[in-house]
Amino acid sequence: MSEQQSGEAIVQIIDVYKSYPLGKMMVDALRGVNMELYTGEFAALVGPSGSGKSTLLNMIGCVDVPTSGTVLIDGNDISKLKEKELTRLRLEKLGFIFQSFNLINVLSVYQNVEMPLLLQGKYTKAERDKKIKTIVERVGLSKFIGHRPNELSGGQRQRVSIARALITDPRIVLADEPTANLDSVTGKEIIDLMKEINEQQKTTFIFSTHDDRVVSRVQRIIPIEDGVIKAEAAAH
């Protein structure tokens, strides 16, 4: 648990196990994980490939459920939620930043960012327009708002991805290896941007990464190895 925890626990992982079948064998990806994530934290799950960090991030992102144990997101036990409720939870409370940006190539920057708002269906066109323009400006892409992803650089695409993740004002933003496909300078810029947003808007960020540039910038490092969380080291 971080010394810099500033609010209530928004994520609680209690004795979580996760096994996957691999051929005839069962592979234990998580073996009794316990952790908490607090509002406003800027944390990274760090570990080598196959350590279980992505599996843990998937649990937090409500795109996977534990074999046993409890995952509470903002007080909701995800094992007890129905498919529709999980979808709603992701839509309302979580934002995703993907390693490969996962933008919809046939839509413009504006439309990619607008997508979660349309799925929410609770804003008027004018409200959406205002929010989108604000966030796109925030990530520095106003000039490219009408462009399509394949007309943008990797860094710009990841900025669009960040804008899309933040547009719904989520409680937690999950970023799965966000700098893995970026060069070092761009990667640093992206991390700085996220850090800035975290500091200004108190949005909780959790990454899975083994990129030292990311690790050096996070507030809290959660080391994971062989499906078990090791003792945390205080970060910056």
Place this chain on the structure above:
Amino acid sequence: MINFSFLLLLVKLSWRSIWSHRIKSLVVGCIIFIGVYLLVVTDAMMSSINVSMEKSLTWSVTGHLQAYDSKARDKFTMLGMVGSLGAEPNVGRIENFAKVKEVLQSHPNVKHVIPMGTDYALVFRGNTIDKLVNTLREADKNHDEENFELARKKLTDVFDKLLIQQEYRVGIVRDQEKLKSEIKILKEVSENHFWENFSKDTENNLMFLETKLAPMVKDRDPMFLQFLATDVDRYAEAFPYFKLVQGEMIPEGARGLLVNQEQYDFVFKDRMARTFDSIENELLVKENGPIATNYEIQGWIKNVQVETQEWILDLGAIESNKIKQALQSYLKKEDSLENLFVEFLKLNDENFFERKDYFYQEIAPYIDLYPIHIGDMITLNKFGHGTSIRVRFYGTYTYPGLERSGFSGFYNLVDMTSFREMYGFVTPDKQKEIDAMKESAGIENFEGGISEDDLFGEGVSIVQDAPEDSYKAFEAIEDIQVVNIDERMKAQEAQRYTQAQIENGPSLSAAIILKDRSQLEQTIKDLNKLIAENELEIQLVDWQQAAGFVGQMVTVMRVVLYTFIVFVFAVATVIINNAMFMATMQRFTEIGTLRAIGAGRGVIMGMFLCESVLLSLISGFFGLLAAFVFINHLGSVGIVAPKPEVQFVFGGQRLYPHIMLDNIYLGLFVVFVVSVGATLYPAIYATRIPPVVAMNAKE
């Protein structure tokens, strides 16, 4: 909540997806385009054919509805009737047409009710030797030596040919004794002394030729006449397609026959003349020339050459001579008539029109182009029965636009009274005869089983103890039989029947013409109610059922074509399904991402269906447009009936199809069902893509 903006986004997503997967979209779009095009064109053609055929049928023979005996054993059809086990159909009869008419006509939508009956009759055409012997008799009576000699030569010629034929049959036919005696007779008449002594006992010799020689030659084929008996005047008023071509209408209320012009020209007309006509039609109307490359025409020419000998046999003696002279002058050589004809009939593209004109100008005047002529009294012999009637042949009629279709030439028109007589119903004339018998015999009733009592006395056995005056009945019958036939015929011909007499009697069916055809279904319901209320023992069939297999033709065509279309769409469904499935696989990450950022399964399903419906609507629209342009083009130029028989189905020589709203609805409906149906599985599959896929995506 899915708002309008979201729908717009779905459409945009779909459109972008369609565009970014251009090849797939093009393939799917082309299939839908072809499917819709085929479906709409086929459906429009079928609808147009149905409308045209309905017109052809209802305005020529069937009317909108036909009423017939509710106790009929066989199903009533007007075209191609076949009874149980292929026998003559038993469609019962309407006992009192006038009553039926009165009831049916009370419905406000019924315009005409016309009595009808259909039957077959044979018209016998005599025999070549009989005809030549008549010429001999006439020439002898008029002391016309030239014609007598021509007829004698012609007869000798016929006998020579017969002798060759009969000698050939020796040892082949069963009755050799009869054959030998025939050969003996033929040899006898071939010898000169028969003709040298002919004038010594002309009448006996003529009788000898008629009784001994004529039976050796088979009669010319009888004409087969299918007729529609009706109230001809009312029929002409009620059926708009009816048009008199030659001669005149049967006088109001009189007996008479109107022959179908097409049957007259293409069935009854002399076969050599018919061949010239057919070739000309093939070359000029159908433009199926030249003769050099048209094997059908070449076949006709060969056939007519082969038939020349038989054709010459039918010619009169004087006529044979005149024709021979004409051919000799045309071909500038002397030869037998048969050889001259074979030479003349060597028709080709260079000589056809010249020889056809020569045939009609120089040869046709000496032949009987038609076996029956307008104004002739014709004896119609009921097919398969002994009864016959004699009626005057007043004229020919046609259904314009349907001239060459086999079905329109199906019937010849006969008056109701003649038909009833031939059919064995009691007509006013028959009633008169019966009354005459009753009066002469002093009996009151002459019907069925009771007549036995009237003839022989009540309770008296037929065999024993006949009453003294029983002979009177037989005398009465004899009296009627000896009435001069000619006088009777003349009286019968002069007889005019009142409308009440025409209608007060039985008919086989009643044709009903409606004022407003669109009310057909409702009118059938109303009429059935009227029929039940008035206890009429009749039932109704619509024009399609009344037309029998012809009426069902469109249904059969529809079934065949729609089976083909269903097959096309089944293939389309499989291809679209595969293409969409491939697209789903390609969009795995996109779908996973949408799921991860909060899109429900419904959204994913909507996305796929929207894409499919959009693509189908676009390609379907172009398919519709192409079909519309094509059908409109056909509607303005018309489709030529490929064969004369098809004219009936096309409602004339050309079919002018047009697109109706129903065709468009069907096209859109099928496109919608197929596109949604084909996309359903890929769409369901897409909704099952888990959001975790997005996390694992690698660029």
